[in-house]
Amino acid sequence: MTAITDLHVKxxxxGDVDLSTYxxxxxxxxxxxxxxxxxxxYQGLEALHRRYGDRGLAVLAFPCNQFGGQEPGDAAAIANFCSLTYDVTFPVFAKIDVNGTHAxxxxxxxxxxxxxxxxxxxxKWNFTKFLIDxxxxxxxxxxxxxxxxxVAADIEALL
Known part of the structure; x- marks a missing residue:
């Protein structure tokens, strides 16, 4: 089976992003x-990114509007919100579906x-997290x- 880093995302x-970058x-x-x-x-995710980024952690965010319509904005609105509200510096990708036929x-x-x-x-809801080695x-x-x-202890164990 291929690695997660063999996939592409938007x-x-x-634009196309080849996860082999990671x-x-x-x-x-x-x-x-x-x-x-x-x-x-988002604040905790940014803290992890800043704490472990130099050691090899990459936090990757994928906005999703499938749960209660809680991500109604377009890419510009999402980026603006993340930057201004939580000073997010990790990548926030295109809005996607995570469930259903268009996942x-x-x-x-x-x-x-x-x-x-x-x-x-x-x-089941927003902010489900997956840890990849x-x-x-x-x-x-x-x-x-x-x-x-x-999740910090699990991240440290993998770094």
């Missing part, structure tokens, strides 16, 4: 939203490799209520 501007990095991939009760987790292939793969509780595949293998899935700082 940048916020619609080969050899530990990745924390998160579906995000600007108007969610978990939105303040982005990256998230289809993440869900396949790391099912949720009781083997469920669907993502340096070889591009999904190590763990975290629910939305898991705070970014609670």
């Amino acid at each position: 940048a916020a501007d619609g 080969a050899g990095h530990v990745l924390l991939i998160v579906n995000t939203a600007s108007k969610c009760g978990f939105t303040p987790q 982005d292939p990256l998230f289809a793969r993440l869900k396949q490799d790391a099912p949720g509780l009781l083997g469920t595949k669907a993502i 340096c070889a591009g293998k999904v190590v763990r899935r975290y629910g939305p209520t898991t705070k970014p700082e609670d």
Whole structure:
């Protein structure tokens, strides 16, 4: 099976991003939203990015509007919100679907490799997190209520 870093995603501007750019990095991939009760987790994600980025962590955010319409903005509005509200410096990609027939292939793969509780595949809400090791293998899935700082020990173990 191919590594997560063999896939391609869309940048916020619609351009193609080859995830091989992140080969050899530990990745924390998160579906995000600007108007969610978990939105303040952007602050914790940014803290992880700043703390571990130089050691090989890459936080990758994928906005999603599938949960309560909590990410209604376009790419410019999302980028502006992330920058002005949380001083986000990690990549925020194009808005995607994470569930259903139009689910982005990256998230289809993440869900396949790391099912949720009781083997469920669907993502239940915004700020579900996936930790990927340096070889591009999904190590763990975290629910939305898991705070970014609670993932730090697992990240350190992989760096």
